[in-house]
Amino acid sequence: MATRDSGPNLQLKPIGHVENGIKPRQKVIWEDIESRLRLDEQWVEGLEGLEEFSHIVVIFWLDRPKEQEIPLKVHPEAKEDMPLVGLFATRSPLRPNPIGVTTVELLGIEDNELTVRGLDAFDGTPVLDIKPYLVRGDLKRDASVPGWLHRLWGETDEEEPA
C-alpha cells in the first residue's frame, strides 16, 4: 500500500547532543545517571520557560547499536527467561525508526545546556527534540502493563506460564 507520505524519506537534523561519559556496553543504572544536553546555540531562545517544568521528554537518535537487521520479536532486555514478544511491545533500541523517547527529571538549564537525570543514552547521542512533560496527557495514572514487566522489574517472582 502506498500512502501519501511513504515515498521519500523524512529527514531529521540533531539540535544538540548528550554528554555523560557513558560508553556502549558500560553497565549503569540509567535512573541515577546525570547527563548534560548541549544544544546548538541557535536554539537557546526556544528553551525559555522550560525551567518551570519538573520533567521533560527527550527525543534522541538511537545511533548505537549499528545493526541493520531488525528482529521482529525480542526477549525484553535480552533476558531468555522473558517471553519472546514483538519489538513494538518493548523499548528495544533496534527499531524501524531508531527514535528514543525518555522522560527525565530536569535539574537545571544554563544557557544552551540542560542538566537532566535518568536519560538512557550514551555519550554523544544526537538530541532531536525536547518537549515539556505534561501531567495532562503524559501522566496516565490508570496505566497497566503485562505481568512479565513486573517480573522484569523485580516486583514479583511469579513465573510466566511455560
Next chain:
Amino acid sequence: MATRDSGPNLQLKPIGHVENGIKPRQKVIWEDIESRLRLDEQWVEGLEGLEEFSHIVVIFWLDRPKEQEIPLKVHPEAKEDMPLVGLFATRSPLRPNPIGVTTVELLGIEDNELTVRGLDAFDGTPVLDIKPYLVRGDLKRDASVPGWLHRLWGETDEEEPA
C-alpha cells in the same frame, strides 16, 4: 526564527499511517477521538504482546503545518493571553524536528490495525514508531508544570503577572 535547513541528515521511513477522518483546521477534542493506526503488513509480527498494555506511545511525523519558519517563541495554543515561551516549553507542531509524541489509550489490535483513543494527529499522518507506555519510566507521579498551563487547562482563573 530558524529554518529547517538541510545537512547530513538522519532519515526516517513511515511504518504506517493514521486513519480518523480528521482534517486540518477541524475543531476537535482530541482526547475523545478514536483513530486507527494502519501499519505496513511487514510489521505485524512486531506487535505481538502489545495488546497487554493499556496505553502506548505513538511517534508520528508532524506533516502539517507546512511552514518552513520555526518561531523560537510562541504563545501556547496560539492564545495571546498565554505567556510568550520558548518552543521547547510547548508541544507546538512547529519544531526543528517535526516529531509528535503522544500517549494514547490502546483499545484493540487486529492484524496490522491498532485502535487508539486520544491521538492528536490528522488523517493520513505518517506513523514512525509505537512504544509501550511503561508505568516505570513514563508515569511521573510527582511531575509539576508551570501555572500558565493549569490556566490553559481551565483548572484555575489566576492571571499571569503582567
